[in-house]
Amino acid sequence: LKGSAIRKWDINKLLYLNNIDPSDVIKRWRGENEDDEEEEDIEDEEEENFFTKKNSNDASADLDTFQPTYPSIEILKQKFSSETVEEENSDEEYENGYKSLKSRFLVAPKLNSNEDGDEND
Amino acid sequence: MSSKGGIVTFEGHRNFRLRLIISTLAGKPIKINKIRSNDVNPGLKDHEVSFLRLLESVTNGSHIEISYTGTTIIFRPGIIIGGEITHNCPNTKTVGYFIEPMLYLAPFSKNKFSIIFKGITTSERSKDATPESIKWGLIPLMEKFGVREVSLYILKRGSAPIGGGEVHLLCNSLIPQPLTIHALDVPKFSAIRGVSYSTRVSPSMVNRMIDGARNVLRPTGVEVNITADVWRGENSGKSPGFGICLVAESKKGWRIVAEGVGAAGGLPEDIGETVAYQLLEEISRSGIVGMSQLQLVLIYMTIGKEDVGRFKIANSQIDEEFIWLLRDIKELFGTEVFIKEEDENYSLLSVKGIGFTSVSKKIA
Numbered sequence: 001l002k003g004s005a006i007r008k009w010d011i012n013k014l015l016y017l018n019n020i021d022p023s024d025v026i027k028r029w030r031g032e033n034e035d036d037e038e039e040e041d042i043e044d045e046e047e048e049n050f051f052t053k054k055n056s057n058d059a060s061a062d063l064d065t066f067q068p069t070y071p072s073i074e075i076l077k078q079k080f081s082s083e084t085v086e087e088e089n090s091d092e093e094y095e096n097g098y099k100s101l102k103s104r105f106l107v108a109p110k111l112n113s114n115e116d117g118d119e120n121d
Numbered sequence: 122m123s124s125k126g127g128i129v130t131f132e133g134h135r136n137f138r139l140r141l142i143i144s145t146l147a148g149k150p151i152k153i154n155k156i157r158s159n160d161v162n163p164g165l166k167d168h169e170v171s172f173l174r175l176l177e178s179v180t181n182g183s184h185i186e187i188s189y190t191g192t193t194i195i196f197r198p199g200i201i202i203g204g205e206i207t208h209n210c211p212n213t214k215t216v217g218y219f220i221e222p223m224l225y226l227a228p229f230s231k232n233k234f235s236i237i238f239k240g241i242t243t244s245e246r247s248k249d250a251t252p253e254s255i256k257w258g259l260i261p262l263m264e265k266f267g268v269r270e271v272s273l274y275i276l277k278r279g280s281a282p283i284g285g286g287e288v289h290l291l292c293n294s295l296i297p298q299p300l301t302i303h304a305l306d307v308p309k310f311s312a313i314r315g316v317s318y319s320t321r322v323s324p325s326m327v328n329r330m331i332d333g334a335r336n337v338l339r340p341t342g343v344e345v346n347i348t349a350d351v352w353r354g355e356n357s358g359k360s361p362g363f364g365i366c367l368v369a370e371s372k373k374g375w376r377i378v379a380e381g382v383g384a385a386g387g388l389p390e391d392i393g394e395t396v397a398y399q400l401l402e403e404i405s406r407s408g409i410v411g412m413s414q415l416q417l418v419l420i421y422m423t424i425g426k427e428d429v430g431r432f433k434i435a436n437s438q439i440d441e442e443f444i445w446l447l448r449d450i451k452e453l454f455g456t457e458v459f460i461k462e463e464d465e466n467y468s469l470l471s472v473k474g475i476g477f478t479s480v481s482k483k484i485a
Contacts, residue, residue: 011462015458026441064137067249067413070399101341101404104310106309
């Protein structure tokens, strides 16, 4: 893989270049586009193709919504379930539940461990 | 997306409401062309025309030109005056579609906003805000920017397809501009709340939704408190329906929202479970606020005082929609956002306010 060779783009430079499609900005910034150098060379025909395709897709899509899109429920279930209460006996696991979200929840320490312990603020 | 001869031009139907709103706030005329020009049914849709009418009625001196085919509009904004209005929303969109953009205008109006929206309150087909997510997700966020005393009352619920709902938006605070915000800490959520509501179906549906959601949320370890809200009789509209809205709350008042509405024939347990998982997903990919709230944050930061505000977001929130939004803002306000990547998960946004002053203060 050319992974290490990918140039890391500065998002601030890409953000307001109106000639670059936002989806491309994201790809370049995340380093997902492996041959972005090449693409620029064949910009003319490639891009035209790309835009017409895109337009026909966009035409019917609602591009003015409030709710974000989510991965399907199966993917979400997998994402959160494999890491959940796997070792239910372990105190720590039981207390914290979803491992990946541990840092995002403020959970009071369990009562049996230390009654007057810190509030975890 | 270019400005020629003083009028800013946009293309397509993307962010239709947003573009009109920022045009109104900036006081600059815009032209939107190629609206669904390749579609089988080209031009503006019913709800978009209805939104233009609403915008016309809350402003004074707005001028709207729509081309014969409906694929091009020119909008010259007037001043925001607000007032007491009743707006009948078409049945293709929920009332949230119309209420959400009003939140951007209401605090900066000449008079207080008091608008009654009639139509569908919830629909499984529409991806717009429900009254719940506005109440729980957007209004508390506005308080952070100094906009207090905004309230939303659900007078009648109305599920799709026939609707019959009524929602009252009241904005009592008129402020010159939003406060400059410095939100640098990613909050920890200490409670999950929610509302499970139904119209014209068996009351057991709301409890089944709650059960479904609770099972998913239990391992988080935080307090989960979901209210059952069953509507019957006259005030429950004309169609059966049910849905749930979940909110994660931090001690400092930041909130992340997820919501869902049951489809015909769908199981209430499933919708509860799905929304609960979506809330977890939203929390895992969000910084201080969720994706749906980010637009309000950015616009309010842009029209703030001439001072730099800072706001932490998750790197995963920088997506296509986000860039479209930033570009639209720049097109009309001329401000650029600076993103500083702090670590692999979070970035810090710096936005300089444009020194906007609301019309109420300009005239008085």
